[in-house]
Amino acid sequence: MSANGLPRVLIYLGLMLLPVIIVTIHRVPPPDLFLYNLGRCFALTGFAVMVLQVVLAARVKWVERPFGLNLTFPFHRRMGVFAALLLLTHPFLMVLGGGGWKLLLGDNTWYIWVGRVALVFLLVNVSLSVWRIPLGLTFEKWRLGHDISGPAILVLGFVHSQYASVDFSLVSMQVLWAAFLALAVVLFGHHRFYTPWALRQAPYRVVDVRQEAKDVWTLKFAPPPGKARFDFLPGQFQFVTLLRGRGLPEEEHHFTISSSPLDTGFHTSTIKASGDFTATIGQTRPGDLAVIQAPFGRFSYLFHPEAQDLVFIAGGIGITPLMSNLRHLRDVQAQKRVLLIYANKTEDDIVFREELAQLEAGSRPEVKVIHILSRAGEAWKGEGGRLDRAKIKALCGERLGTGLFFLCSPPAMTENLYRILRGLGVPDARISFEYFSL
C-alpha cells in the first residue's frame, strides 16, 4: 500500500459502513429477528457500495492517483459483484428471518415493486459486465447499457429504501441518502457529460500518422493552438476519442502514450489494428481532431527512483509504455541498467526495431535488447520459442535477484509471466505490470 493509498481506503470503508453505524447508534427499533436485521444491514451496505462505484469509475484523479486506473477499475468490478450479492441476498434474508414469503411474492406495494425492478436492473447490469466478452457485446454497447442501468439502480434503490425501511424515519439517514445520491449524480454528470463537453471545446489535432510495423501506426498529437500539452510521466496512458468524420467510428478508447514526456509540443500513441475500432486506426489522417483526457496510470520507472536495474518484458504492442520509459531514460541520460525482452510472433511484428538498436548502442542508460520470436523464420538468428520459465531464467540470469520487473503484454501472457517470476523467487514488490482491461 502506498503512503497515500491508505487514507483513501479508510475513507471508502468509513462511507461504506456509515449507514449501518448510524442506524445502530440511533437504535431504530427493528424486529427482534437477527436474519431479518442482517438483510436490512446488507441492503444499507450494498447501497453505499453502489454509490461508491460511481466514485471509483468517474476517473477522479485524487481517487486513482495512488493506485492507477488499472487497479481502481478491477476493484470497481469486484465491488460491483459484491454489492449485487448483498442487495440480491437481502430480501431472502428478510424472508427467512421472519418477514414471510409475501415479501418476495405477495407484496404488491408500489415501493416493493420499485425494489424488485432495481434488483432486475442490477442483475442485468452485473451479468453483462462480468460476461460482456463471452456474450459478444461491444464495449460501446455495454457502456451505454451500463450508463443507463447504473443510475437507474441507484435512483430506484434510493426510492425503495426511503419508503420500505423504518431506518429512514431518522433524519440523519435521509440526509445521508440524499448526500449519497447527490454525490453519485454530480460525479456521474461530471464524468459522462461535463468532462467530454469541456474536452471537445479544445481538441488536440493529429499532426502525423506513421506506420511502424505490420498493422501498427503511430499517431502524433499536438495540443490546441495557444495551449500547452498536458504533463505526463513515461508509461502513462490517455483516453482518446478521434473525430475523423468520413463515416469512421467515434468512440473513446484508452491508448498508452509511447513518446517521452520531454518531447515538447506533441505526444504520440502507437496503436495496433487488432479489432473493431482499432481496425480503422490506419485510416486516421493528419488534421483529424482528437478529444483527449489524460494522463492516467502508474506504469513508470519514475515511481521507483531507487531501482538501478530495470527488466522490461514486452509482448507485441505491449512495447509502447516501455518505449515511453526507454525514451525518457535516454532523454535524461539515466545511469541505470535496462534489459528489454521483447516477444513477438514474427520479425514483421517487431515495432521500433531501429530505435531499440540505437538505444542499445548508447551508454546511458545501459540497454540490452533481446528479441524473441514464437514463429521465427529460418533466417532468424536470435531467440526463438515462447517465454517459458526456462527461457526467463536463462535470459534474466542474475537480474532475477536484483531487477525491478515491468511487464506489458496481452493479459494472459502477463499473468503467466507474473507467475513464472514469482516462482523464480522474484518478490511481488519487484514486479509491476500494465494490466488494463475494461
Next chain:
Amino acid sequence: MEFKRLRQVTILVIGVALAAAWGGAALRTWLVS
C-alpha cells in the same frame, strides 16, 4: 505488486463490510430483545 494489493484491499473491504453488517444486525437485535 498490483495483484497482491488489489487482492488485499478487496478482501479487507469485503471482510469489514460483512463483519459490520453481521455485528450491526446482532447488536440491533440484542438491543431490542
